[in-house]
Amino acid sequence: MEGGFHGRTLRALSASANPKIKAGFAPLLPGFVRVPYNDAAAIEQAIQANSDIVAVLLEPVQGNAGIIVPDLGYLQKVRQICDRAGCLMMLDEVQTGIGHTGKLFTYQHEDIVPDVLCLAKALGNGIPIGACLVRGAATGLIQPGLQPWGDCHGTQPW
Numbered sequence: 001m002e003g004g005f006h007g008r009t010l011r012a013l014s015a016s017a018n019p020k021i022k023a024g025f026a027p028l029l030p031g032f033v034r035v036p037y038n039d040a041a042a043i044e045q046a047i048q049a050n051s052d053i054v055a056v057l058l059e060p061v062q063g064n065a066g067i068i069v070p071d072l073g074y075l076q077k078v079r080q081i082c083d084r085a086g087c088l089m090m091l092d093e094v095q096t097g098i099g100h101t102g103k104l105f106t107y108q109h110e111d112i113v114p115d116v117l118c119l120a121k122a123l124g125n126g127i128p129i130g131a132c133l134v135r136g137a138a139t140g141l142i143q144p145g146l147q148p149w150g151d152c153h154g155t156q157p158w
Helices: 010-015 040-049 074-085 106-110
Strands: 055-058 088-092 116-119 131-134
Touching: 040 074, 055 074, 074 088, 074 106
Parallel strands: 055 088, 088 116
Antiparallel strands: 116 131
């Protein structure tokens, strides 16, 4: 999404939208299509125009862009679009997860469930830790120790 921020590893930085935070890290990885945040129709148009889109990645509330809360129903619309298109719905709840919005996860305000959920920050209560939870079609795509993005620094099989 335009305004999105997903971290400072190579792939996460490539997915992020802010050119200021990307400065000095070129060349970044290609393959990301960005649309305006809180615009479900733009997501649908992007998927129709790009048959190789396999996932929609967004923050349920944009943090670094200025605490931007989407319209009520936006996440439900994105879930429906992803279901129709066969795309994964990936939510980055690094800043909003673990109770920051009044529910354990922000997506619970709209009674949907993502296919991929990224968590960190509050998860470790000050200890640097992150988690990537998956379900459905996303299950089995990432295995312990696998480095599909080439920039996972601490993933180890247990």
